[in-house]
Amino acid sequence: MLPMFRRECVQRYHWVTDEEMLDLYAISQCTPGIIAVNAATYIGFKERKVRGSISATLGVISPSVIIICIIAALLKQFIEYPIVQHAFAGIRVAVCAMLIMTAITVARKGIKNISGVVLFAGGFALACFTPIPLVLIVIIAGVIGFVLSRYSPGKPKTDQKEGQL
């Protein structure tokens, strides 16, 4: 995703600079939502304010919406075949492995100290063994993060080049 964004928005149309691109990336890591949407909204706003944001965001989500609707419609017909079912059983296992890998990567990037480890383990345990809603876990973690850095001498570090595609 990112290389293409760079080619179109930085090199072709000069909507943003390379530095802005990096900042946008960093900021997307710490705002809710998907990077592509964040970038589109930001660039749209810069060029044409609210109308620009709306057009750019609709533009970035349209292809996915169309493609996925088609796939979802087709999938229903093909899923009956045994060969497709076996293929998807294998694919699920592959997805499983990818998810574990993602969890490891995200943990490596997000955990900077002991309290990070505790929050990581705590988040996992609360999600696994208690009926606490995930949203609440995220909120609690945010509060803990805030309180910890308020009352500890070490300052939280920013990491500019973290992130995945």
Place this chain on the structure above:
Amino acid sequence: MTYLLLFYEFFKIGLFAVGGGTATIPFLMDLAERVDWYTTHELLDMIAISQSTPGPIGINMATYVGYTTAGVPGAIIATIALVLPAFLIMMLVARLFMEYKENKTVQAVFSGIRPAVAGLILFAAWTVLRVTVFIADGNSYKPDVTALILCVAILIAMNLPWFKKAHPIVWIGVGAVIGIIFKL
């Protein structure tokens, strides 16, 4: 009513899934257990499809769930609901761009959220393992040996230097071929 519920659930996911598309997965997993819009199996198929089609994974998931739940209008509603929080927040951020990122409070809050979200993703991985590799059998978990070997093999392969940069679609292809050969 379904439309409203779709909007509500996906707006919530969009608001709390911090750090890109993969962060939506634990929330979608959770949703699968709370409402009967889709099963965990379907969600996994969807993750695979999202990884092999263009477009951000979070959006693909919202579209797919919306579509299977309430057709094309559902797809559009779920997708817009997912995007809306990010959209509104980014409009604010665009005005205060640099101040926001350097803001101490924002940094502090996210230093707590990031590790917790990693924990949530691990939880999602565990939920998935429970339906694909360790099949629940009463109170105990019985591993499906072929699936377990495949899962471990892919995990190891992903960490080999030659395959580090491999596109997810490679692993999905490998999974599909092995699934067909071993009749998983």
